[in-house]
Each structure stands twice: as C-alpha cells, then as structure tokens.
Amino acid sequence: xxxxxxxxxxxxxxxxxxxxxxxxxxxxxxxxxxxxxxxxxxxxxxxxxxxxxxxxxxxxxxxxxxxxxxxxxxxxxxxxxxxxxxxxxxxxxxxxxxxxxxxxxxxxxxxxxxxxxxxxxxxxxxxxxxxxxxxxxxxxxxxxxxxxxxxxxxxxxxxxxxxxxxxxxxxxxxxxxxxxxxxxxxxxxxxxxxxxxxxxxxxxxxxxxxxxxxxxxxxxxxxxxxxxxxxxxxxxxxxxxxxxxxxxxxxxxxxxxxxxxxxxxxxxxxxxxxxxxxxxxxxxxxxxxxxxxxxxxxxxxxxxxxxxxx
Amino acid sequence: xxxxxxxxxxxxxxxxxxxxxxxxxxxxxxxxxxxxxxxxxxxxxxxxxxxxxxxxxxxxxxxxxxxxxxxxxxxxxxxxxxxxxxxxxxxxxxxxxxxxxxxxxxxxxxxxxxxxxxxxxxxxxxxxxxxxxxxxxxxxxxxxxxxxxxxxxxxxxxxxxxxxxxxxxxxxxxxxxxxxxxxxxxxxxxxxxxxxxxxxxxxxxxxxxxxxxxxxxxxxxxxxxxxxxxxxxxxxxxxxxxxxxxxxxxxxxxxxxxxxxxxxxxxxxxxxxxxxxxxxxxxxxxxxxxxxxxxxxxxxxxxxxxxxxxxxxxxxxxxxxxxxxxxxxxxxxxxxxxxxxxxxxxxxxxxxxxxxxxxxxxxxxxxxxxxxxxxxxxxxxxxxxxx
Numbered sequence: 001x002x003x004x005x006x007x008x009x010x011x012x013x014x015x016x017x018x019x020x021x022x023x024x025x026x027x028x029x030x031x032x033x034x035x036x037x038x039x040x041x042x043x044x045x046x047x048x049x050x051x052x053x054x055x056x057x058x059x060x061x062x063x064x065x066x067x068x069x070x071x072x073x074x075x076x077x078x079x080x081x082x083x084x085x086x087x088x089x090x091x092x093x094x095x096x097x098x099x100x101x102x103x104x105x106x107x108x109x110x111x112x113x114x115x116x117x118x119x120x121x122x123x124x125x126x127x128x129x130x131x132x133x134x135x136x137x138x139x140x141x142x143x144x145x146x147x148x149x150x151x152x153x154x155x156x157x158x159x160x161x162x163x164x165x166x167x168x169x170x171x172x173x174x175x176x177x178x179x180x181x182x183x184x185x186x187x188x189x190x191x192x193x194x195x196x197x198x199x200x201x202x203x204x205x206x207x208x209x210x211x212x213x214x215x216x217x218x219x220x221x222x223x224x225x226x227x228x229x230x231x232x233x234x235x236x237x238x239x240x241x242x243x244x245x246x247x248x249x250x251x252x253x254x255x256x257x258x259x260x261x262x263x264x265x266x267x268x269x270x271x272x273x274x275x276x277x278x279x280x281x282x283x284x285x286x287x288x289x290x291x292x293x294x295x296x297x298x299x300x301x302x303x304x305x306x307x308x309x310x
Numbered sequence: 311x312x313x314x315x316x317x318x319x320x321x322x323x324x325x326x327x328x329x330x331x332x333x334x335x336x337x338x339x340x341x342x343x344x345x346x347x348x349x350x351x352x353x354x355x356x357x358x359x360x361x362x363x364x365x366x367x368x369x370x371x372x373x374x375x376x377x378x379x380x381x382x383x384x385x386x387x388x389x390x391x392x393x394x395x396x397x398x399x400x401x402x403x404x405x406x407x408x409x410x411x412x413x414x415x416x417x418x419x420x421x422x423x424x425x426x427x428x429x430x431x432x433x434x435x436x437x438x439x440x441x442x443x444x445x446x447x448x449x450x451x452x453x454x455x456x457x458x459x460x461x462x463x464x465x466x467x468x469x470x471x472x473x474x475x476x477x478x479x480x481x482x483x484x485x486x487x488x489x490x491x492x493x494x495x496x497x498x499x500x501x502x503x504x505x506x507x508x509x510x511x512x513x514x515x516x517x518x519x520x521x522x523x524x525x526x527x528x529x530x531x532x533x534x535x536x537x538x539x540x541x542x543x544x545x546x547x548x549x550x551x552x553x554x555x556x557x558x559x560x561x562x563x564x565x566x567x568x569x570x571x572x573x574x575x576x577x578x579x580x581x582x583x584x585x586x587x588x589x590x591x592x593x594x595x596x597x598x599x600x601x602x603x604x605x606x607x608x609x610x611x612x613x614x615x616x617x618x619x620x621x622x623x624x625x626x627x628x629x630x631x632x633x634x635x636x637x638x639x640x641x642x643x644x645x646x647x648x649x650x651x652x653x654x655x656x657x658x659x660x661x662x663x664x665x666x667x668x669x670x671x672x673x674x675x676x677x678x679x680x681x682x683x684x685x686x687x688x689x690x691x692x693x694x695x696x697x
Contacts, residue, residue: 001319001380002312003605004613009311068311180689195694197678200685204626207684211623215602216595222313237595289591296594297572297587303594304569305387305562306323308601309313 001309005072005218013072019049020080026267032083033139033270043084043112052090053110055098060107067095067159071166071221078170078278081270083140085128087167089115092159099155119150122157122283126150138273158224158235160282165217165235168242171275172210172249178268179203179253186258199256206249213238213245219309230310233295236288243285246275315384322377323384329361330392339395341662343519348474351398355429364427365403368411372419373427379608383560390562401471402426402433404557406479406498409549413496413537422498434472434501436480436523437546439465444676446481447490447543451525453482453497460484460497460535462505462528470673472521473510477501479549481542494542498534505529515665554674555621556608559628561601567635567663568597571642574660578642589638596631600624619687622680629670629677636664 005013023045032039046052055070056062070091077087093116094109108114117129125134129144136143180203183194193199220238223231250272254261261268279285295301302310315323335354342351358364359373367382368374377385397403407426410418425431442448451464466472466480478501485493501508505528510518537545552558575582575590603624607617639660640647649658671677685691 001315001605002609003602004311004609006311176689180691183691191694192692194685194691197682200689200691201678201681203689203691204622204681204684207688208623208626211620212596212599212603212627215606216599218311219598219602222311226313237598240592241595241599289588292595293587293591296591297575303565303572304391305565305601306327306391308383308387308561308565308598308605 003215003218005068009069009072012069013076016049016051016073016076017079019045020076020082024080024082026270029081029083029140029267029270037083037140037142039084046084046086047112050110051086052112052115053106054090055094056090056106056110057098057103060103061110062106067091067162067225068218068221070095071162071217074163074166075170075173075217078167078172078274079174081140081171081174081274085115085117087163088117088127088160091163092156093118096153096156096159117144118156119146120156120160120282121150121152122160122287123150123281127281136273136277138270138277140270141274141277154232157282158232161239161288162217162220162224162235164278164282165213165220165238165242168239168246168275168278169210169214169217171271171278172206172213172242172246175246175249175253175268175271175275176203176206176210178271179206179249179256182260183256186260193256193258202252202256206245206252209245209248213241216241230295230301233292233301236283236291239283239288240285240292243279243288247279250275319380319384322381323388326363326385326388327392329363330388330394333357333361334392334394338393338657338659340657341515341517341519342396342398343473343513343515343517345474347517348398348519351395352429352432354395355397355399355432359428359430364399364429365407368407368423368427372411372423379556379612380605383562383605383608386560387562387565390560390566393566398432398471399426399429400558401435401475401479402431405435405549405552406433408552408557409496409545410536412548413545417533418536431477432471432475434469434475434478434521436466436469436472436478438468440467443468444679446546449481449483449494451480451482453484453495453530455484455532455539456529458532459529460495460532462497462499462525462530464525466523466525468511468520469523470520472501472508472523473518475501478523479536481546484539484542488540491543493540494546495539496536496542496545497530498536499528499530503528503530514668515662550675551617551621554625554680555617556604556611556624558674559624561597561604564597564600564628564631564635567632568593571635571639574639574642578644581644582642586638586641589634593631593635593638596627596634600627600631619683622675622683623688625674626671626677626680626684629667632670633664633667636660636667640664 050063053062054065058064074087074091117126119126125143126146128142131144134143183199184192186193217238220234223234253268260266339350340347342348366375366377366385370376410422453460453462479498481494481496483493484495505526507524509522511520512518571590571593686693
C-alpha cells in the first residue's frame with residue numbers, strides 16, 4: 001500500500017509545469033484572446049514534449065502511460081489555463097479509443113497531426129468540434145453544436161469527468177497563487193492587504209479545499225485505470241471535490257483582487273471562466289452528487305474506516 | 311502508487327480485528343471526562359497493553375511493536391471500525407511520546423515511554439495559561455533553578471485530562487525577564503507533587519475533564535527537563551506539530567462517524583431535508599479525502615519526508631468536518647436531538663459528540679491561528695502583529 005505519486009510521475013509533471021510556465025503565460029493568453037485562439041506553434045511545442053501521445057502505446061510512437069500520469073498532466077494544463085485541445089484529445093479520446101480496441105490512427109495523434117473532439121450525450125456542445133459555433137464564457141474555449149445521437153458511453157463520460165476534475169484542481173491552485181501574489185503587493189491602509197487576517201483566512205480556506213481535493217483525483221484516476229467496480233463513484237467524488245474547491249478558489253480570488261478582479265485587464269478571469277466552464281462539463285454537480293449518493297446512502301459501496309480503498 | 315495491501319498487512323489487519331472483536335467492551339464506556347468514565351478508560355488502556363497494542367509504531371524496547379505508519383493506519387481503521395473506546399492516553403502516546411523520542415535522553419526514554427505505552431501513567435497537557443491561550447508565547451509561569459531542582463510557580467488552565475491524570479507536561483519561563491518565545495523550558499512533572507493544586511473545570515457538557523493547575527513552589531528535579539534550558543518553545547512546537555499533524559486524529563475516527571451518520575440518515579430519511587442528504591454524502595467524501603491524504607503523508611514520512619506547516623491544513627479540515635457531521639446529525643434527529651438519553655435508555659452520542667466537536671476548532675491551536683500559519687508559512691503572506 002503506497003498512496004503516493006512516484007518520483008518519475010512527479011518529475012514528469014514538474015517538467016510539463018515548467019515548460020508551460022515558460023511558454024504559456026498570461027501574455028500568451030491575452031494574445032490568443034485578441035486574435036485566433038488556437039496557435040499551431042503552441043500545439044507543436046506540446047507535440048515536442050510528447051504530450052498528445054502520452055497514453056498512446058509505445059508501438060505507435062507514444063509514451064504508453066496511464067490515467068494517473070494523464071490526470072497529472074491535465075492538472076498542469078488547468079494550472080496553465082491551456083487553450084489547445086490537449087486534454088480532450090490525448091487524455092479523454094485516446095484512452096477511450098484504446099479501451100474499445102480502436103487503435104487505428106493513434107500514431108497520428110502521437111505525431112500531432114490528429115486531434116479528436118468527442119461528443120457525449122452529457123454535453124450540449126463539443127469542445128473544438130466541427131458543428132455550428134457556440135459562444136462560451138471562456139474566450140479560449142471553442143464550442144460547437146453537438147451532433148444528433150452522440151454516444152452516452154459511461155467510460156467516455158468518466159474519462160471526461162476525471163480529466164475535468166484534474167484541470168479544476170490545477171485551475172484552483174493557479175487562482176490561489178494569483179490571489180496570494182496580488183495580496184502581497186496591493187497596499188491599502190499602509191500595508192499589503194495580505195497582512196490582514198480577513199484576507200489571509202480566506203486564502204487559507206482555499207488552500208485547505210485544494211489540498212483535500214487533490215488526493216481524491218488521484219484515487220479516481222487509479223480506480224479508472226484499474227477498472228475498479230467503484231471507479232464511477234470515485235470519478236464523481238473527484239469531480240465534486242475539485243469543482244467545489246475551484247469555485248471557492250475563483251470566488252475568493254476575485255474578492256481578494258477587489259475591484260481589479262472585476263476588470264478584464266487582470267488575468268484572473270481566464271482561469272475563473274475556465275473553472276466555470278469545466279464545473280458544468282461532463283456531468284453537473286447534481287449528477288455527480290447523485291452517483292455518490294447512490295453508492296454511499298444506497299448501500300452498494302462499502303463505507304467505513306476498514307474500507308478506505310474500497 | 312500501489313493501492314493494494316500486502317499479505318503481511320492483511321494478516322496484521324486480521325490479527326487486530328480478531329483481538330478487538332474479543333476485547334472491546336460490549337457497551338460504550340461513559341465519557342472519560344468524569345471519574346467513573348476516566349477509570350474505565352484507563353482500565354481499557356491496560357487491557358490494550360496486555361495485547362501489546364498500546365502504541366504499535368514505537369520500538370519494542372519502549373513497549374511498542376516497531377510497526378510502520380501504514381500498519382498504524384490499519385490499526386486505527388480497525389480500532390474505530392470496532393467502536394473501541396477513545397484513548398485516555400492520547401496526550402502521552404500521540405503528543406509527549408513522539409516529543410520524548412525526538413528530544414529526550416536515553417534515560418528519559420527508558421523512564422517515561424514504557425509506562426506510557428502500558429497505560430500505567432496517564433498524561434495531562436498543560437499548555438494554556440489564563441493570559442496565554444492562542445498566544446502561547448505569552449506564558450508567564452516560572453521555573454527557577456535551585457540546585458538540582460526547578461521551582462515551579464504560576465498557573466496553567468484548560469489542561470486536558472488534568473482532573474484525573476498522573477503526570478503533566480508544559481513550558482515554563484526559566485529566564486528571568488525573558489520575552490515571548492525565548493527563555494522557555496519544557497518540563498515534565500508528577501501531578502501529585504506537593505504544591506500543585508488542581509481545580510477541575512466544569513466543561514460545556516457539565517463534566518469535569520480538564521482543570522486549572524496552580525503551582526506554588528513546586529520542586530521538580532532537573533532530570534525532568536526535556537531538551538535544554540531555554541529550548542522549550544521549539545520542543546513545544548514539535549509537540550504541537552504532532553498534535554495537529556498525523557497522529558492525534560486519525561482518519562478512521564471520522565470515517566466511522568461518517569458511516570454512523572449515513573446509518574442515521576437512513577433511519578430519518580422520511581423527514582430529512584435535501585440539504586441534510588447532501589451533507590451526509592459530503593461527510594463520507596470528506597472523511598475519505600482525509601484518509602487518502604493521510605495515507606499519502608504517511609508514505610512520505612516513511613520515505614524520510616517531514617510534515618511541517620501542512621499540519622495546519624489537516625487540523626482545520628478534520629475539526630471542521632467533525633463539527634459539520636455532528637451538526638448534520640443533530641438536524642436529522644430533530645426534536646430528539648436535545649435528549650441526553652433516548653427513550654430506550656441509550657446515550658445520545660450525537661449530542662455528546664456535537665458538544666465535543668465544538669472544541670475541535672479551538673484546541674490544538676485555534677483554527678484562526680492555523681489559518682495564520684497557512685497564510686504566512688505556506689502561502690508566504692506577510693506577518694503582522696506577532697512577536
């Protein structure tokens with residue numbers, strides 16, 4: 001029993017974090033917002049990192065990794081507010097196609113020449129899809145109308161929800177960081193506002209929420225990877241915990257920024273809007289709550305101290 | 311990440327489960343915050359010791375089993391799953407014990423740890439003073455060196471277990487005129503030493519678990535000093551870290567409460583609000599999240615890592631979770647919530663638990679202090695007002 005991420009997994013995530021911090025900062029988000037919001041150069045950078053092929057089998061030019069690694073990278077994509085459709089292509093569609101044995105064309109994904117946007121009955125849109133454009137509150141999110149008769153496959157749904165949860169934790173961490181940095185430099189009443197306990201305590205509460213959402217995401221990723229019978233419940237737990245933490249982070253971050261937080265000029269809004277978007281994507285809060293409820297109150301899932309890893 | 315227990319871990323779980331099934335009292339003990347309850351809880355500590363279960367992670371020479379933290383978590387899970395009594399010994403085994411292991415001399419380890427593991431000596435903590443609660447550095451109780459003794463004078467208060475316990479620990483000002491964190495020394499004392507007066511304090515629930523301690527020229531041998539003179543603050547901070555961090559409140563406690571809450575919900579489903587239903591589901595989720603986090607921290611510590619200011623995240627999380635769970639139970643009980651005993655004569659443990667849960671965000675460093683620690687040490691926000 002070892003509920004820890006391995007050194008290799010942490011190094012992988014750190015490498016992606018550093019890369020995105022260096023190449024996908026707020027200035028890039030502002031540029032994408034002002035012009036075309038997809039940039040082949042950014043995508044090529046992700047390809048050079050091997051990320052579209054993260055879950056593609058090595059025989060097809062990928063890295064052959066699993067859902068825990070994918071969730072780790074999805075968290076970093078959230079932290080960087082990545083605009084390119086990496087998560088949907090590489091961490092939702094690829095694992096789903098692999099699970100169905102549909103391996104044709106995955107080499108092209110690893111090579112970066114194929115992106116996959118999968119509709120699902122749970123979503124009234126397809127992110128980066130081909131249908132008629134729909135406007136999202138998130139200026140970096142390209143939505144299209146969903147085709148009729150979209151799949152309602154539960155595994156696809158769970159992959160989508162899990163990767164949303166991972167991104168939401170990353171978004172929450174990023175917003176906590178932005179609000180904290182702002183509180184250190186913004187001076188009022190002759191001191192940084194971050195010296196006031198009213199600010200400190202709100203940010204500390206966000207830190208608590210994020211800290212205890214993160215391991216729930218790892219638990220869900222491991223459960224889905226291993227095909228555990230309880231995987232759906234764990235995915236819903238992850239989506240619920242991550243959504244609540246991210247929304248708390250967003251609302252606290254704008255409050256700490258004060259009136260500046262309500263402006264378009266402060267970068268916070270990119271992260272906040274992504275969190276709003278992902279909070280409802282791949283199953284509403286009510287849906288995920290009901291799935292946990294069915295197992296926990298309904299009695300089909302073993303609960304109690306001796307069932308920590310049920 | 312390896313989410314399976316080894317055959318040895320499974321065998322250990324089976325062993326403790328069988329032992330507890332054979333030994334846990336059939337009827338819950340009365341609260342340990344009264345004479346009768348305290349005595350029965352101490353008797354339970356000694357029963358635990360007969361099975362060598364006092365503190366499984368300690369080295370065998372000190373009365374433990376030399377087990378690792380994952381095995382400790384398994385022990386705790388089974389302990390709370392079995393509904394075993396709360397630990398009268400907690401100040402000793404979870405707080406002072408680890409502190410003595412880190413700072414004590416070999417003589418002190420040999421002298422204090424085995425009786426602690428066997429439940430023969432029950433410890434009270436003596437942190438707070440009337441003028442030093444959240445602001446513990448404002449301590450004014452003194453210890454004056456006279457030959458090979460310290461002479462203690464002053465007052466401690468809200469000392470857990472002190473109404474009935476055998477020994478106590480706390481920090482005292484040894485340097486005349488010293489201020490704040492400086493000049494403090496960590497001292498262990500027999501609560502029956504001449505000059506110590508205990509005045510039990512009636513708590514919110516009406517019982518007298520904690521006490522005020524008055525020190526009037528109390529002579530304590532220098533051998534009872536833990537670490538060096540003037541190093542008391544650092545030692546106390548380590549003890550407080552153990553208190554807030556991994557050990558004092560293991561996840562099993564909250565997972566067990568969450569399960570009881572689910573059962574309570576099922577009984578009161580017809581009259582429960584949708585909000586209560588969500589709170590019940592969230593209680594299970596939060597207790598699980600706390601367990602996952604604890605497993606990760608345990609593995610990290612086993613690999614040589616440390617837990618620092620992160621302990622404050624834990625303390626806020628479990629204390630607020632505990633209060634929320636018990637508040638939800640009180641809502642589910644409706645008019646029966648106020649009854650100290652139900653019609654069938656059984657104790658309203660939810661009421662007792664709710665009252666106790668209100669102390670959680672206060673003891674072991676108030677949650678306001680914990681939020682300051684998180685903001686300043688984990689987030690790096692500026693410190694203001696603290697000396």
